[in-house]
Amino acid sequence: MELYQKTAAELSAMLKNKEVSSVELTKAAFARTAAVEEKVGAYITLTEEKALADAAAIDAKRAAGEELPLLAGVPVSVKDNICTKGIRTTCASKMLENFNPPYDATVMDKLHAAGLVMTGKTNLDEFAMGSSCENSALQKTRNPHNPDHVTGGSSGGAAASVAAGEVSIAVGSDTGGSIRQPASFCGVVGLKPTYGTVSRYGLIAFASSLDQIGPFGRCVEDAAMLADVLRGYDKMDSTSYPREYDSLTAGLNADIKGMKIGLPKEYFGEGISEEVSKSVLAAAETYRQLGAEVVEISLPLSKYALPIYYILSSAEASSNLARFDGVKYGYRAEQFDGIIDLYVKSRSEGFGPEVQRRIMLGTYVLSSGYYDAYYKKARAAQRAIRADYAKAFEQVDVILTPVAPTTAYKVGEKTSDPLQMYMGDICTVSVNIAGLPAMVQPCGFDSNKLPIGMQLIGPRFGEQKLVNAGLAFEKASGLSNIVAL
């Protein structure tokens, strides 16, 4: 077995036992990347020199007998909407193509403190707006399982980097499914943590009230280990919860006898492909056999989630992205006549069509005369959806659903029809609207050998339940550490 085929959990043990050094691992990661990157295109920027230096520093510490955190020395990729000091952070946009942040995001400090070695910055839909990674203005990323198919998005580069064996773990972000849907399309594990558990300081905002940074891994344990590194209160982010977190890794337990798992009937009807439905229902059957109690539940407001999501996220995006005006940093039009013209040209030339579409949509729903009908109503509906979930979690421990209506579709298949593309988010957005944690992992393959994913949704701060339920299924199904190519 090659090093690139190992999970982060395995690599962590090997490093601890000094069977391998971080420099060796890092070299292996870049060798693998060199071999497959042309087909995959996961990265926008590779930081090999810095990675090798960081790895050497970790090795030196280990050699000196220092006690190191679990993932110290393990290579990790980082989504390119997370600020890295002095390393360009593009959001896959022409607008920030040459932007070098003057500071590190809090999660970068955490990765550094835990001794992880960043390999580079991964591709995404421009400003995380999209579900296929095709909206990147800078890079084309393809599904490692079949390069004719999309990776999903927006964290397509992150998911692909893990699925292609370039790294075992990756940091992504999820606003409406941006970790979970590409995890599903690429056959890896992705966790969207409870809103407020991972600092957003330094995550270039798409929709502040929905964005959450989270881990990708080759298996549930990988995701749990990286989540342990990322979580934690940050005084620089006023939406982060002032509380302590127990280690998910230490709490891993595959015994789920008596666990109550809910199957919301609204998630298995029209619009979800039969292959996907069948596969997720088969997973439910596995859970039954493992001693869980599987019950049908109802989340009646699910049908409103998509419009609520597009109203709230676009409204916030229209304001969050207003700072990209050509004045201070980022793209500035070469020719302009006065300040208004500078704004108009810089933004028209710097932003791609999907970003402009959402800015216009968001500007519209916040406009005087429309605010009450759209934004205010969506906020009220958001509270109702939260209540919907709260009621469901009185009955069950976790909720099991599909992740997306289909498996990874073909490149170009949906780019001309934004609404069709938006429909693909139908199973994931309500989790962000309710601020809940959810985890995605492979539960099968379709007839084209493309991965099918399943989603486990937990109550607020219910991550431990999710990883335990995920681990139980992973052990029973053997669907773990799937490396494509």
Next chain:
Amino acid sequence: MKYEPVIGLEVHAELSTKTKIFCGCSTAFGAEINTHVCPVCTGQPGALPVLNKQVVHYAAKMGVATHCTVNRLCKSDRKNYFYPDLPKAYQISQFDVPICENGYVDFEVDGEPKRVRFERIHFEEDAGKLLHDEGDGTVVDFNRCGVPLIEMVTRPDIHSAAEAKEFLETVKTTLSYLQICDCRMEEGSIRCDVNVSVRPMGSDKLGTRVEMKNINSFSAAERAITYEVNRQIDVLEEGGQIIQETRRWDDSRGKNMVMRSKEDAQDYRYFPDPDLVAVEIDDAWMEQIESEIPELPQSRYARYIKDIGLQPKEARILSDSFDKACLLDDGVAMNRVDAKAIANWILSDISKYLNDKGLELKDTRLTAAKLVDMIELIEKNTISGNAGKKVLVQLFETDDSVDAIVEKLGLKQVSDEGAIRKLVDEVLAANPKSVADYKGGKKNAIGFLVGQCMKASKGKGNPKMINQLLSKTLEQM
């Protein structure tokens, strides 16, 4: 026809917190361009604001002092617009739920009581500053960006430029009493926008309102209002109509010009800032805020007239300055010397010293206890009033005790009767002509003789005793 002006003000005051409203940068004025900046206040991608609790504290203090209802759950909203001095392209402010609502201040205009109601007080961040003459193009200085402000919006209760000016002075005094604003007008720490309309006297309908911006001092506000009221009356008198618009005041030319019409009014697309969770003022915090409100100027003003017997003008000078009022009240509270004597020292020599030096009381070392020590020595005839003036200068500039200063400068008055008698006898003997003049009916010759005695005592003789002894001796001669 006679017209009545109807005026409402929007006053912005910079709060004197040490750090900015959403980051840890210093708020100090006058620093090198773009040195008090960080990722947060320059709107770097990914940077997040965290509300400075001191801002909430200060804003709530102003609310309590002006009889407002304080909303205990403080939410923040975004006001979206593009301008190069606004790095996020939105200003974090408060929209539908301001921290304070429905208050008022009372004051006097030409001796008549006046009340102006506050509609709201909210907190927000200041923008940066555009510098147009720093070489090529325009430079944006973000040092000011993120300095906390409160905006105070009045009801249209003001009916003259003079009332507006008195109102602004009252707001300024209140801010300084609460110690939440430096009130340095030249640094722009208090600014205001003015809404003006006029209506026929006796009407209760409001006329069309014009907003005026770019007013940089209280006297400019007075001039701008007078101008705008007259302009509107002229338009109406000529049969025209007032157009709802925003006009820009040009103080140097003494006139205003249209800035934008109602049609150009921006849609700020306010919405709750998703980066900031609401901050709650709990009961303990509220009690703390309430406990920090000192006795306010209006109340002290009344007390100084009634209890100390000061003239309204004197009471106003003292109550207008928190430092002076506190010096007086602290001194009076010691109950050792005449209250009016303390007031007089503050009104005369202390005020003069501060004016001459361009200082404020808090910049000096004078304390109420030392001032009282000094006055007490005068009342006991240990030193003369003139010597007191010399002691005072030392009290401003050193930490020495009054006794030590008197000792050091040798100011102790000679009040020993034997010594004074000797002086008087010598002076009378040396000035027979003046004695003759006095005896001949020129009673004011005694002034010269007192002067000679003082001179002979090198200024240390007790003038009262000298006077008495001289009079007595001359009468007996």
